[in-house]
Amino acid sequence: MISFENDYSAGAHPRILDKLKETNMEPLPGYETDHYCESAAEKIRKSCSCPEADVYFLAGGTQTNAVVISALLRSYEGVLAAETGHVNTHEAGAIEYTGHKVLTLPEHQGKLDAGELRAYMEKFYGDANHEHEVFPGMVYLSWPTEYGTLYSRKELDGIAAVCGEYNLPLYIDGARLGYGLMSGETDVTLSDLARICDVFYIGGTKVGALCGEAVVFPKGNAPKYFMTIVKQHGAMLAKGRLLGVQFDTLFTDDLYFHISRNAIEAAHRLRKILHEKKLPFYLESPTNQQFVVLKDEIYQKLQERVALSYWDKTDEAHTVVRFATSWSTTESDLKELEKILTEISETR
């Protein structure tokens, strides 16, 4: 069965597996002190135009969010996020487990608004009783968002400006970073992100790795003893090589960007197909996730032949579903989808 279920249903890009095999018997020190980790970090520094950056590798996104956020906040602070932010919805309370509140702001197709952020901060410090409340201690946003949407450079700069005024570190969750960077509809580069925020991560799990996210503190501004914090969270792999080799491969010859582009090109084709089939969009994104509203009978038939994601119900008879392309989506997957949609529409 073809799959548009998500961007992590296949394994890893074949070059990663080849490299793991090639380096397999080389004895290496543990805990990310090996030379593949160092090489990967150096390549990432170059890609970000941040020669001073501190780079660390963690295994997964929720883990990364919990480690970074708890490392940056003081005990009485919480993290500001959009209501739909991954940290607020789909991480089983991982942030609260570290003792911190997720403070929510309205979302606009998954995005925060700089004006609303400023208003929140003004209201907070304007309240005579604010010392009885959770202090907003940092801002979390995802780029692309959980809806596949993208902040423009101007929007990011606007948020960063408010963060600067209030001394709030800005953290960007880049679980699908590659798909944002390769979107034809963005004016944001990796260097822009590194310049704008205080810490971000480059997603591997959803962009061709077996697992792994690269955390970047662009100004060499990692919290002291960050690796001990990682260890304390149970987030440190003994065989750091698994992460080092993967990111070293992804950042060799721009592989990360090439495979991300594949997802974007596939998403363009997908959008075209969905439009041609006249499936109404719930949200049409500039990246690899597309949301359409299906009649439940169509949804049911489709599910038998295509793996896709349930998103929400709009009413008794309709369901929002997500189609995701990825680095591994093929032309043949798309053709097959087109054929299936045609067949289903004919039998309606």
Add this chain to the structure above:
Amino acid sequence: MISFENDYSAGAHPRILDKLKETNMEPLPGYETDHYCESAAEKIRKSCSCPEADVYFLAGGTQTNAVVISALLRSYEGVLAAETGHVNTHEAGAIEYTGHKVLTLPEHQGKLDAGELRAYMEKFYGDANHEHEVFPGMVYLSWPTEYGTLYSRKELDGIAAVCGEYNLPLYIDGARLGYGLMSGETDVTLSDLARICDVFYIGGTKVGALCGEAVVFPKGNAPKYFMTIVKQHGAMLAKGRLLGVQFDTLFTDDLYFHISRNAIEAAHRLRKILHEKKLPFYLESPTNQQFVVLKDEIYQKLQERVALSYWDKTDEAHTVVRFATSWSTTESDLKELEKILTEISETR
């Protein structure tokens, strides 16, 4: 340079990499719901003679300890462990980070003593003020221990009996489980372990996997919503296949046991070499870790040609070092070590 530094300096057993490659492009559902995870779990159930067991896969040992221990304890309880227990010493406070105290008992070559455990429990409940103290809520032991030593079946039964009396779940950390099971000097089988304890884990990271530990609740006694707890700890991999495929491979054709035996055979040869070279043992273990005391000048020379682990200082001029064999140690590594030791002893 040859390495006896630890048992995680090489990558993975080649069959694992082959299987990862072979299954790579198969689209699979995430979060350990794929059929490789199920197949691996089923093979583990068979190996343990526990058809009812709940089996989960986590990425690393510290993570597994923190998740399992915090899932089993009530807030006012702590975990009993030997002073040298990994949870007490080398996990950067991961257990305390979850809010629980590690309550320590004396260690005997890394092992707990059932009598001392009972005495602890009697004293605790005998103290009129015990409701102001941390309640002992479970027992943690490692098998093999951090020193490579092994509890006999009788010793484990003795500890389990005290646990039974006081209703303390018994948890066995099996980071190096294979090396214990394949030791010629044990009377404990995998089925014994599954019968004796309430939960244990089968270490993958140190026994041939890239990463991964299999947590087994032998009586189908996993805490409710255990996967949500795993997620909350940031310990759930999106691509559960990475763990499923690895453990499925390790438990196919007894690979886990065969490669563990290799480490034990290599350890035998190693012990023989160390004895022949008259290096005094600090602790000679029945598994893959051997501890010897070196004059510091020897240590220095050796370090230049062999990777090994610093353990402790015994006095100003001597150092305890650890030699570890593993599934990947070769006859040629051992010969090279022998040669190096001979050369160094001749130049003394």
Add this chain to the structure above:
Amino acid sequence: MISFENDYSAGAHPRILDKLKETNMEPLPGYETDHYCESAAEKIRKSCSCPEADVYFLAGGTQTNAVVISALLRSYEGVLAAETGHVNTHEAGAIEYTGHKVLTLPEHQGKLDAGELRAYMEKFYGDANHEHEVFPGMVYLSWPTEYGTLYSRKELDGIAAVCGEYNLPLYIDGARLGYGLMSGETDVTLSDLARICDVFYIGGTKVGALCGEAVVFPKGNAPKYFMTIVKQHGAMLAKGRLLGVQFDTLFTDDLYFHISRNAIEAAHRLRKILHEKKLPFYLESPTNQQFVVLKDEIYQKLQERVALSYWDKTDEAHTVVRFATSWSTTESDLKELEKILTEISETR
């Protein structure tokens, strides 16, 4: 200066101080094991018609909420509360500090709606991915609410019914319980509350005590070793007598109810005065808190002569303020307020 700032600006009811003095030199065992605590508990059991109730005394409201909520929830669960619930807004993240998310529902003058609660639960369990989300594990509501409003018996029964269906403990924050019970506009009795919920607390701090809240588990259903949990939170007073004597006094000769009635009668007079002065109500409550909207110039003048509480801004030129009466409000306070309001309105 007269004060309508809150209901904890005076000390304690004089009978409490007398009793503290009278019992002062009696040597008593610590940690709430003294006979005053037992006597107070017994009187509370009688008042609640709950002979089996477990009763504990804690020092303050935020503390009580954090202890009770964390004691009832499993690690992967959060507490459902109205957006305006005290636990969500004014406790500096005390709940999150214990590792749990506050899951919010819409508020209607500070109240939850049973239908919205059911809808939330249905949506949660209807979501295929709910195991990646925080499980709703209990319901928190305050009676009276933070706005002084009261759930009717029918409303409470409705919420309790949903709780029953989903096995959610229902917890009632009674920081101002007396003021609710003595309101002429309620059909809820203390016995009703004890019947309807799983745990509640009877507020002392805001109803005549120096400090102290009595936690009641009406069905003898306190979590095991609750006092150890209290101790672990740093919430156990060595001199439990301080709480025991106070609650013993408050529940002797219905003092708690008599002094609560005083606040309600004073609130009636207050409402009348505010109406006469034509100050527009933001929210007119059936208990001791009244919210009016003031032009900022009036607010400024008033502040110089009457202590009251800032609540919110409605626009550039208007402020919501709270007037609170209490057990200690006197007729002379009210007359003085009336006079001041008259004078201010004349100078407008």
Add this chain to the structure above:
Amino acid sequence: MISFENDYSAGAHPRILDKLKETNMEPLPGYETDHYCESAAEKIRKSCSCPEADVYFLAGGTQTNAVVISALLRSYEGVLAAETGHVNTHEAGAIEYTGHKVLTLPEHQGKLDAGELRAYMEKFYGDANHEHEVFPGMVYLSWPTEYGTLYSRKELDGIAAVCGEYNLPLYIDGARLGYGLMSGETDVTLSDLARICDVFYIGGTKVGALCGEAVVFPKGNAPKYFMTIVKQHGAMLAKGRLLGVQFDTLFTDDLYFHISRNAIEAAHRLRKILHEKKLPFYLESPTNQQFVVLKDEIYQKLQERVALSYWDKTDEAHTVVRFATSWSTTESDLKELEKILTEISETR
């Protein structure tokens, strides 16, 4: 029955109750912003010769320890304490509940040794793997200790010197501070303590208050937003006046010191009586706690007429018990004890 059970079995010094009564109806702002708190803080600053000190009031000792320690430590740090330190033994895991390990050092009659502390720190930083361990982040000691013993000024200076070298804040638990300061056998003054450490608390609960401890950051070095941290721990009383009035009274006309002296004089008499009765001391302290070893039959008889504390068993037939004097011990209590001991010894 007379009581030597502890130093918190009576209520409060009568002057405290008088002052509470006198100030009772004065309307005051909440949360320690009232003028009694400020006056008390100012008097404490004077007593400590620390005009810059930050002073806060909390309700109890375990609470104070948990709040101060968690406020000072980074997430990856633990607190160093003697094995017998209150934070390690009798606080139900309150420190671990905040996520931090208590790192233990040997105790010598309850005291830490500066040399052992330095050795610990050297070993820690000398260990190549220390980034996998809990970082020692501060030092906790109690003065007097849990055994009533006292560090000399030289001993404290020695510990503070090591703390200074390693940048470890030094925290002194002064639950029984007055009894130490008034001991004839100390060369340490309140100003010395304030000079030597980074933070300490002046115990009220055990020295004449109903509840309350005054936390002093002598160099004005309180962590930012300390009151929010206090609130987050549920440790802030709405009626801060309860603590302010008590400490204001205790530090007016040296009441705190006068009543502490009473306990010390009573302890002298007690020691004399115990010596005369030839009861063997387990530990004879220079403060208000005395430990003797009793034959169990004597212990049993004594218990019927005198309240005292069980401490430990030395063997099958003997028990260590603690006699504590306090600010409230009277000459008549001592005479009665003498009489009882005489009668019991005669009937042997």
